[in-house]
Amino acid sequence: MAGNVLILGIFAFLPPYWPQFENKTTLGKRKKTYISIIVFLTVVFLIPQNLKMPVKEATKSDYNPKSFWFYPWGKSVTHKGVDIFAKKGTEIKSSTSGLVLYSGEINMGGKIVLVLGPKWRLHYYAHLNELKTSSFSYVNNDSTIGTVGASGNAVGKSPHLHYSILTMVPYVWRIDSDRQGWKKMFYLDPIEYFE
Ligand SMILES: [Zn+2]
Secondary structure (H helix, E strand, O other), rough: HHHHHHHHHHHHHOOOOHHHOHHHHHHHHHHHHHHHHHHHHHHHHHHHOOOOOOOOOOOOOOOOOOOOOOOHHHEOOEEEOOEEEEEOOOOEEOOEEEEEEEEEEEEEEEEEEEEHHHHHEEEEEEEEEEOOOOOOOEEOOOOOEEEEEHHHHHOOOOEEEEEEEEEEOOHHHOOOOOOOOOHHEEEEEEHHHHO
């Protein structure tokens, strides 16, 4: 859903294109604007992801390989990410480089960090114990962004990092007949990138 909104947001900034109402100069300027927007969108798409496991020293045995799209999963119906278990206070590093869009507290996720990374993908880190980054700062895959905890709707559960990857460009070919299968065009399986 967040992906949808952000894409609509981008298109809302594009000026309307009505050549019959314009003279050559504004037409030229507009063309340049379009080209630079397309170049920018493409460049971000081409940045290599170099994704790293975000929880320090975590291995395969710290998450369930079937964690992604697990059903039933309470209010969310299916589990759209992976839960990586670790001791409370374990360091969390950003899995990719990117721009921190939000670092703060929300209801379900508790203390969360949202990073816009390469390929127009959003990286969502939830249930943190401590936040160690701030909104609108740049991070790379060596930046500490927080520590593992059990905040939000994970209160009382074992400390873990909930990690989701969302693509803002819908991958429609990934839709399948699973429960909420249409949402698979936005939510990617982080486990695929750990291996
Ligand atoms: Zn989770």
